[in-house]
Amino acid sequence: MDTADIETKVIQFIATKAENLDASTINRSSKFEELGLDSMDTIQLLFDAEDAFGINFDSEEAKGFSSVGDIISYIEKHQATPL
Amino acid sequence: MRIVVTGMGIVSPIGIGTDQFWSAAVNGVSGIKRISAFDASKQRSQIAGEVAGFDPATFLSAKYMDQTDRFAQLALLAANLALDDAGGLDGYAPQRVAVSIGSGMGGFGTFESSATRRFKNQPVPPFTVPRTMANSAAAWVAIKHGLKGVNLTCSTACSSGANAIGMALDLLRAGRADAVVAGGAEACVLPLTMTSFEILHALTTSSNSDPEGASRPFAKGRAGFVMSEGAGILILEKEEQAIRRGAKIYAQLAGFGQACDAKHIVMPDIEGQISTMQAAIQDAGLKPDSIDHINAHATSTPLGDIVETRAIKHVFGSRAGDIAISATKSMVGHSIGASAAIGSIATIMALHTGTIHPTINLDEADPECDLDYTPNRAQQKNPRTGLCNAFGFGGNNASIIFTNP
Numbered sequence: 001m002d003t004a005d006i007e008t009k010v011i012q013f014i015a016t017k018a019e020n021l022d023a024s025t026i027n028r029s030s031k032f033e034e035l036g037l038d039s040m041d042t043i044q045l046l047f048d049a050e051d052a053f054g055i056n057f058d059s060e061e062a063k064g065f066s067s068v069g070d071i072i073s074y075i076e077k078h079q080a081t082p083l
Numbered sequence: 084m085r086i087v088v089t090g091m092g093i094v095s096p097i098g099i100g101t102d103q104f105w106s107a108a109v110n111g112v113s114g115i116k117r118i119s120a121f122d123a124s125k126q127r128s129q130i131a132g133e134v135a136g137f138d139p140a141t142f143l144s145a146k147y148m149d150q151t152d153r154f155a156q157l158a159l160l161a162a163n164l165a166l167d168d169a170g171g172l173d174g175y176a177p178q179r180v181a182v183s184i185g186s187g188m189g190g191f192g193t194f195e196s197s198a199t200r201r202f203k204n205q206p207v208p209p210f211t212v213p214r215t216m217a218n219s220a221a222a223w224v225a226i227k228h229g230l231k232g233v234n235l236t237c238s239t240a241c242s243s244g245a246n247a248i249g250m251a252l253d254l255l256r257a258g259r260a261d262a263v264v265a266g267g268a269e270a271c272v273l274p275l276t277m278t279s280f281e282i283l284h285a286l287t288t289s290s291n292s293d294p295e296g297a298s299r300p301f302a303k304g305r306a307g308f309v310m311s312e313g314a315g316i317l318i319l320e321k322e323e324q325a326i327r328r329g330a331k332i333y334a335q336l337a338g339f340g341q342a343c344d345a346k347h348i349v350m351p352d353i354e355g356q357i358s359t360m361q362a363a364i365q366d367a368g369l370k371p372d373s374i375d376h377i378n379a380h381a382t383s384t385p386l387g388d389i390v391e392t393r394a395i396k397h398v399f400g401s402r403a404g405d406i407a408i409s410a411t412k413s414m415v416g417h418s419i420g421a422s423a424a425i426g427s428i429a430t431i432m433a434l435h436t437g438t439i440h441p442t443i444n445l446d447e448a449d450p451e452c453d454l455d456y457t458p459n460r461a462q463q464k465n466p467r468t469g470l471c472n473a474f475g476f477g478g479n480n481a482s483i484i485f486t487n488p
Contacts, residue, residue, distance in 0.1 A: 019144055043209040044149050050206060 003076055010072050013052055017045050028069035035068075046071070085337075086255045087488060089330040090169025090318030092161040092266075093428050096132030096311050096415050100164055104425075105432045107414070108440040109461045113295035114415050115309050120272050128286040130294040131272040132311025132416030150210045151223060152190030153312070157421070158220035158268035159227060161314035165264065166228060169318035172262050174328050181233035181260035182221045183251040184316075185243030185267035187420035187475070188276060189217030195275045220268045220314075232260050240475030241380070243267050243420030244315065245483055248427060249339035251319050261324060267424035268314035277310055283349060285384065286310060298417075299444035300381035300410035301388050301452035308382040311416030315424030317431075322488075332488040334431045337468070338367025344478025351387050355480045356394035356472070363470060363482035364398075371399050374406060374484075375466035376439060378430040379456070380474045381410035382417045389451045391472065396454070407464045409433075409457045410442040423473035427483055430469040434487050437465040 007028065015023040018035045026035065032042045042065070046057050053075055065071060093100065096114025097107035107114070114132045123129040139148050139156040142163060151159070166172065172180050193214035197207050213219055218236035225234050233254055237246040244267020251265035271277070280286045287307035290297030299305040317336075325332055340362025344355035364371055377395065381388055396403045411422075411429045418425060433439050438461050445458035471483045 016145055017149075019146055040209065041146060044146075047206060047209050048149070056206075 006075050007072050010075065011068065013049065014045065014068060017048060026068060028067070028072060030068045031066055084256055085322035085335055086252055086319055087322045087325050087335050088317050088333045088431055088485070089320050089325050090165040091333065091428050091431065092164030092168060092316040093314070093425060094134055094137065094157045094161045095313040095425055096134055099134065099136065099160070101168070101428065101432065104428070105436070108411065108429060109438055111441045111443045111459060111461070112414060113443060114311070115294040115297055117294055118272060121274055126274065126277055127281045127288040128277060128310065129291040130297055130309055132309060132418065133272055134313055150213065152193045152214040152219065153270035154186055154190055154192070154268045155220040155223045157270055157312065157314035158184055158316065159223055161266060161268065161316040162224040162228070162264055165316040165318050170330060172318070175261050177229050177231040179232055179261040180230040181235070181251065181254050181263040182224050182230055183235045183237065183247045183254065183263055183265040184221040184224065185237040185239070185247035185420045185424070186217050186220060186269055187238060187240045187243050188269060188271045189238065190215035190219060191271050191276050192273050195273050224264055230264065238420070239479040240477055241417070241419050241422060242473035242475035242479045242481045245423035245471065245473035245481035246341065248317060248336070248424065248483055249341065249481055252336055252339050255319060255321060262318065262320045264316060265319055266314065266316035267421040269419040269421040270312040271419060272310055272312050280310065287383065296444050298383045298413050300379070300383045300413050300442055301392070301448050301456045302445050303447045303449045305383045305385060305388065305449070307384055308412065309416035311418040313415065313418040313421045313425055315421055315428050317424070317427060334434050334485040335488050336483070337486045338363045338369065338484035340364070340366055340482045342480045344480065346478055349476050351390045351474055352478060353390050353394050353397070355478055356391060356474060357397050359480035359482045360394065360398045360470065360472065363484050367484040367486070369468065369484065372402060374399065374468050374470050375464065376430065376433050376469040377406055377408045378426045378469060378471040379408050379410050380472040382412055387474070389449065391474070392452045392454055403454055406455065407439040407457055407462060407466060408454055409440050411440070413443045413445070423471060423481065423483070426471045426473065427485070430471045430485050433466055434469050434485055437463055439464050439466065
C-alpha cells in the first residue's frame, strides 16, 4: 500500500466513525476535536483502526495522537497491510 | 394521588411497537425460534426469543452503536416509541423527568465478548465498562432525550422491570419527579449466560426441534423456560398533569407490592409470592375480590408455575378460578429484567382493549395447575383491574396493579 493509498483509506475509515462528516472535509491536518471526536471517541477510533488496518498502536505513542495525520503517519511508518 | 400510564413502547420477539406486539399476542403467535445470534449447536438449549428485524442503525449512528450494548439499544428504541406515544414530555422541566429502568444482567453481551478477547490476549474494546454497566440503559435514555431528573437502575433478576416501575411510582408519589420513563430491558441470548442458566436446569433443553412449542407455562410436561430478549417502557405521570397537557391515558398504575422470600437464592417460595400480591392489592386500596385479570410470572418451569398457582389460590380463595390469567412468556419466552415491563404492557392492553391474550401451548394443563389460564385462544372479558406478577432469583417478588383510568 503506497502512502496516498493509506491516507485515502484512513480518511474514508474516519468518515464512517465521525458524526455527520464527509470524507471530503477530512484531511491530514484535521484535529480529532474539529471532527467532533472527544477523547473517548478517539480511543474507540484507534481500537477500530487496529482491526481495520491490521496494526497495533503503541499505547504510549497513541496517547499523543491529536490529528488524522498522526494515525496516517504511524501506519505509514509501520507499513501495515489492510485486512 | 393517581399515577397514570400515558405512553408505551415495546421491543419484543413478537413485535416492535405496541400494536404489532398486541396483535401477535392476541393471536397467540410464538416468537421462539432457533438461535440466530451465535452458533448455538453446542448449547443444550438452542432456542430463544430474539427480536427479529431489530436494527439499531435505524436510530443510532455508528459512534453510538460502538458505545452501547444491545440491551441499552433495545431500551432506547422502546423509550423512543413510548415517548412518541405519549406525545413527548417537553412540557416538563428536564430536571423533573426521571428514568427508572430494570435489567437483570445489564450489558452481558459486551462482557462476554470482551472477556473472550481478553483471554485470547486481544485488545479490549474501550467502551467495555460503559457498555456493560447495568445503568447504561437508563443513562442513554436520559442522554438521548435530555432527561435530567432522578436516574435509577434496578437489578433484581427476573423482577427488575417490575421493581423499576414500582420505584417510578414511589418517585411520583413522593414528589421527586413529575414524569418517569420506566421499564426494563434485557439482551442475554448469549452463550455463557445461557450455559449458566442451563447448568441450573432453568432452561428447557428438550424442545430444540420444536421451538414454538417450547415455552408452555402451566402445561403438563413443561421443562423450563426459554431465554428471550426485549424491552418495555412506560411513560408515567400524575393524572392531573396528564389531563392538563391533554395526554391520552391508558390506565392507572394503582398499586405496587414487594416481598422477599428470605429463604433460597433461586428456588421460589409461596409465602413471598402471597405477600407481594397482598401488598400490591393493599397499596392500590383494593380488595382481592376486585382483581379481574392476572398476568402471571409463569416462566414454564416445573416448580415455579405450581407455586404461583398455589399462591394465587391462597390470595384469592374461592374466586381464584374466576380470574382470567394469562402467561405472556408462552409466546415471548423469558426476557429476565424486561419480562415484567412487557407483562405490564400486556396487562394494560388487556384493560385497554378488553381482551385477555391466550397462554399458548396449553393443550393439557398440569393437574396441579388448575386455574383459568386462557388456554390457546384469546377471550373478551373486559377486565377493569389487572395484576402483573414478577418473581426473581434472590427470592425477589414484585406485583403491580393497573386499573382502567
